[in-house]
Amino acid sequence: MNPLSEFIRGITKDNPTFGLVLGLCPTLAVTTSVENGIGMAMGTLFVLVGSNVMVSAIRNHIPGAVRLPIEIIVIATFVTIVDMVMEAFTPALYESLGVFIPLIVVNCIVIGRAEAYALKNGVFYSTIDAFGEGTGFLLVLMLIGGIREFLGTGIIDPFGITVINASAVMNPAMFMILSPGAFLTISVLMTFVNYRKQQKAAKGG
Amino acid sequence: MVEKALFTIMLEGVFVKNFLLIQFLGLCSFVGVTKDVKSATGMSGAVVFVLAMSATVSFALFNFVLVPLKLEFLRTIAFIVVIAALVQLVEFIVRKHVPALYRSLGIYLPLITTNCAVLGAVLLNVMNDYNFIQSVTFGVAAGLGYTVAMLMMAGIRERSNIVNVPKAVGRGVTYAFFVATIMSMSFVNFFGVIPLE
Numbered sequence: 001m002n003p004l005s006e007f008i009r010g011i012t013k014d015n016p017t018f019g020l021v022l023g024l025c026p027t028l029a030v031t032t033s034v035e036n037g038i039g040m041a042m043g044t045l046f047v048l049v050g051s052n053v054m055v056s057a058i059r060n061h062i063p064g065a066v067r068l069p070i071e072i073i074v075i076a077t078f079v080t081i082v083d084m085v086m087e088a089f090t091p092a093l094y095e096s097l098g099v100f101i102p103l104i105v106v107n108c109i110v111i112g113r114a115e116a117y118a119l120k121n122g123v124f125y126s127t128i129d130a131f132g133e134g135t136g137f138l139l140v141l142m143l144i145g146g147i148r149e150f151l152g153t154g155i156i157d158p159f160g161i162t163v164i165n166a167s168a169v170m171n172p173a174m175f176m177i178l179s180p181g182a183f184l185t186i187s188v189l190m191t192f193v194n195y196r197k198q199q200k201a202a203k204g205g
Numbered sequence: 206m207v208e209k210a211l212f213t214i215m216l217e218g219v220f221v222k223n224f225l226l227i228q229f230l231g232l233c234s235f236v237g238v239t240k241d242v243k244s245a246t247g248m249s250g251a252v253v254f255v256l257a258m259s260a261t262v263s264f265a266l267f268n269f270v271l272v273p274l275k276l277e278f279l280r281t282i283a284f285i286v287v288i289a290a291l292v293q294l295v296e297f298i299v300r301k302h303v304p305a306l307y308r309s310l311g312i313y314l315p316l317i318t319t320n321c322a323v324l325g326a327v328l329l330n331v332m333n334d335y336n337f338i339q340s341v342t343f344g345v346a347a348g349l350g351y352t353v354a355m356l357m358m359a360g361i362r363e364r365s366n367i368v369n370v371p372k373a374v375g376r377g378v379t380y381a382f383f384v385a386t387i388m389s390m391s392f393v394n395f396f397g398v399i400p401l402e
Contacts, residue, residue: 022233024229024233024236025229025231025232025233025321028229028232068318069289072285072289076282076285077282080278083278083281084278099325099328099332102281103230103325105281105285105324106318106319106320106321107321108233108319111319179226179227179228179389179392180386180389180390180393182229186382187374187382187385187386190378190382191371191373191379192373194374194375194379198372
């Protein structure tokens, strides 16, 4: 177990969306644009790191029977911090993410990592794991957000920086911004990931 | 602001802003417990019950405890604790009286605590400034919308069990999302029923 491989694992093999299939609600709901995706992922990353550090630090003092309530309280505390900070400093982003900021508290990735990793490992590795998972989540949200924003509006301009502007040459499909577009994007991406996995398995076996 | 009619809230909760297909709340159970109609029914029943109860209790908690004490910022923590306690209660009842259902729901019953649908409905109630009757109506409507989508999904998956699908799609989450795409497309058409403000 070395720090770098633990970090990479969160992005590839144990990727929150395609590997562990956790935290699907925000993955689909806030990815109408890259900007929303980044905002959401940053909030989740902060909560993940906070809760993983906290839980792994107190793991030897938590009685097994009440570990879930304790984990939830720890997570809810960090979510409240994110909620208040975002409301104060990025009100526009806060407005568009809406109910999904407080809902980080029931994001399965956060509690899943606390339960599966932070309870069994030290503070250092739990921090690395949280950063890995958070980065994996960030990349997925940016990818899905990018696909949907591009196909749905023809323009990708997170935080006022125009990355691509193809609205002159294409007719944007509103469909991709609406909810079916989210389902379609993630099912196509998942099919692709499954296909690659099966190909790899066939080669190895 | 014009007070929203109860019927509007009901219609919104069940169809126009369907929790699973339009708002993406509670997707874990949507893809996890819809392999057959029976467990989908049980899960939906549990969610409707927890939703109605938590809408009631959280309204009282927020308006009679948190607001007078100026502790509104603690709402996330307070609500999650209320929901966790309610879920525990439902778990006791189901385990004692319907053991067969308890076995088939398995891991998903405690997971209602972390089901975004429940916390989402409670938070939306607060964000929309609903009064007591409206809050409870919204909670029940959200539960019914959840049930509608769950049953449709479970029915489709059960009946299409012997359909040939590409190996990369398989029978699991990916397949469920493809089905959800088509269901969601039909639900988007409800947008015209109530003009969005």
